[in-house]
Amino acid sequence: MRLRRSRMGTYHHREAIPKKNREGSSYSEYGPAVSFLAEEWPAGGKVQAEMYGQRLPNIRNLRIQGAYHEVPGTGKVSYAIKGGPVITANDGICLCVGGDAEPDYRVVAMFPYRFLTLEVEKI
Numbered sequence: 001m002r003l004r005r006s007r008m009g010t011y012h013h014r015e016a017i018p019k020k021n022r023e024g025s026s027y028s029e030y031g032p033a034v035s036f037l038a039e040e041w042p043a044g045g046k047v048q049a050e051m052y053g054q055r056l057p058n059i060r061n062l063r064i065q066g067a068y069h070e071v072p073g074t075g076k077v078s079y080a081i082k083g084g085p086v087i088t089a090n091d092g093i094c095l096c097v098g099g100d101a102e103p104d105y106r107v108v109a110m111f112p113y114r115f116l117t118l119e120v121e122k123i
Helices: 046-058
Strands: 008-020 026-042 059-066 066-068 078-081 086-089 093-096 105-112 116-122
Touching: 008 086, 046 059, 046 116, 086 105, 093 105
Parallel strands: none
Antiparallel strands: 008 026, 008 093, 026 059, 059 116, 066 078, 078 086, 105 116
């Protein structure tokens, strides 16, 4: 299986860094942007419609080009793309904005198929 060239693009990953303010409330800041190549398309189908319901229009799928491996010992599931970012759940992805802006999507789910596949939701 190949990635479809017409849907390929360069996107930016920004690592989510959990922080706490003086009052003890949690929030996320995002690290520097790292670019990667991926195939992107809107969510659809019966399974995703059942999973996300009314949120389905805000979900996009990404299939990342390149070899990857799971990163052990971080306490949460992470995947490192060869020559690219280390991706975990809740990290930011810049699909419609440049890498220097705040991310407009966040990683909801990761699937370790032949190509690393992500489901991202609009923030």
